[in-house]
Amino acid sequence: MKKLMIAFTSVLLASVLLLVTINRLNAVQGYSGSNTLTVFNWGDYIDMDLVEQFEEETGITVIYETFDSNEAMLTKIQQGGVTYDIAVPSEYMIEKMVEEDLLIPLDHSKLPNLKYIDERFMDLPFDEGNKYSVPYFWGTVGILFNTELLPDKTFTSWNDLWDPELENSILLIDGAREVMGMGLNSLGYSLNDTNPDHLQEALDKLVSLSPNIKAIVGDENKLLMANNEATVALVWSGDARDIMWENEALDYVVPVEGSNLWFDNMVIPKTADNVEAAHAFINYMLDPEIAALNTEYVGYSTPNEAALALLSEELAEDERFYPPPELTDRLEVYENLGKEMLGLYNELFLQFKMLIN
Numbered sequence: 001m002k003k004l005m006i007a008f009t010s011v012l013l014a015s016v017l018l019l020v021t022i023n024r025l026n027a028v029q030g031y032s033g034s035n036t037l038t039v040f041n042w043g044d045y046i047d048m049d050l051v052e053q054f055e056e057e058t059g060i061t062v063i064y065e066t067f068d069s070n071e072a073m074l075t076k077i078q079q080g081g082v083t084y085d086i087a088v089p090s091e092y093m094i095e096k097m098v099e100e101d102l103l104i105p106l107d108h109s110k111l112p113n114l115k116y117i118d119e120r121f122m123d124l125p126f127d128e129g130n131k132y133s134v135p136y137f138w139g140t141v142g143i144l145f146n147t148e149l150l151p152d153k154t155f156t157s158w159n160d161l162w163d164p165e166l167e168n169s170i171l172l173i174d175g176a177r178e179v180m181g182m183g184l185n186s187l188g189y190s191l192n193d194t195n196p197d198h199l200q201e202a203l204d205k206l207v208s209l210s211p212n213i214k215a216i217v218g219d220e221n222k223l224l225m226a227n228n229e230a231t232v233a234l235v236w237s238g239d240a241r242d243i244m245w246e247n248e249a250l251d252y253v254v255p256v257e258g259s260n261l262w263f264d265n266m267v268i269p270k271t272a273d274n275v276e277a278a279h280a281f282i283n284y285m286l287d288p289e290i291a292a293l294n295t296e297y298v299g300y301s302t303p304n305e306a307a308l309a310l311l312s313e314e315l316a317e318d319e320r321f322y323p324p325p326e327l328t329d330r331l332e333v334y335e336n337l338g339k340e341m342l343g344l345y346n347e348l349f350l351q352f353k354m355l356i357n
């Protein structure tokens with residue numbers, strides 16, 4: 001009997017230990033059991049109340065992790081240590097992930113709300129037929145500037161940033177494509193230029209801008225611009241929208257030489273453990289009311305036509321954030337330039353960063 005009791009106690013202890021370990025894995029490493037969903041998204045890019053509502057409605061627990069660049073996201077997915085069920089890469093990265101066989105094809109029959117997406121954002125060259133991805137937000141890259149602290153300055157060209165009066169004033173996005181792209185565009189080159197001499201020229205031009213750079217930052221740009229601690233910033237349009245709600249002295253412009261038109265889409269990576277829940281989450285985010293609330297919260301531009309109709313005119317008709325086709329037609333979408341070329345962009349950006357930070 002005593003032996004039986006010892007055996008029983010050991011089994012009980014082992015089970016408790018196993019449960020504790022699973023719970024810890026759940027909380028700490030993003031381990032995904034069948035009723036959890038691990039979402040990997042950009043920082044400051046969702047209304048967490050909507051995530052909570054999804055949890056309440058479905059009983060699915062969402063583990064939420066953030067990244068601050070496409071490249072950082074890719075590395076984590078390639079490492080495969082976490083069972084990410086959803087990720088939100090940009091267009092050129094989606095193309096690369098498809099190429100590297102990192103994505104699961106979507107089951108459109110489980111995404112009835114896909115019908116609310118504006119045709120303009122469907123079937124784009126980086127994912128024909130939306131086989132792997134569905135639109136989340138879109139936007140441009142441009143200059144955010146403080147009209148009260150810089151009353152005599154106009155910003156129409158990238159080259160306006162090289163004004164000596166802007167010493168120690170400018171914040172840059174911590175992104176290789178964005179910063180190298182600004183250098184390339186300011187010289188009249190394409191954002192997808194693959195000529196190493198042009199890239200070196202772009203770096204040299206950026207180096208000549210370094211006295212004007214205050215910092216290269218992530219989402220901190222919002223606080224710094226909102227609190228008048230910096231006067232100019234290279235930003236994604238949605239961040240501009242969000243910061244301008246905080247500080248009415250700010251304005252946003254897309255320079256005349258051109259800039260980047262980008263698309264962030266939801267995908268299901270091969271790391272997924274709960275493909276069913278991933279489809280449910282994507283479909284939930286595509287619901288017009290949910291997408292409208294999310295748009296009002298984050299400030300980015302929604303590709304969801306039905307959601308757009310629910311937004312205030314002031315937001316939906318602001319051409320700085322919903323630019324008409326005449327403007328978007330002269331912008332460039334990043335292409336997947338291949339491993340070697342993307343490596344060169346990153347290396348040159350790193351050289352620039354080391355000079356600044």
Ligand code: SPD
Nearest residue numbers: 042043044045090236262
């Ligand atoms: N804070 C949210 C940032 C999302 C930016 N995505 C834009 C990517 C453009 N390549």
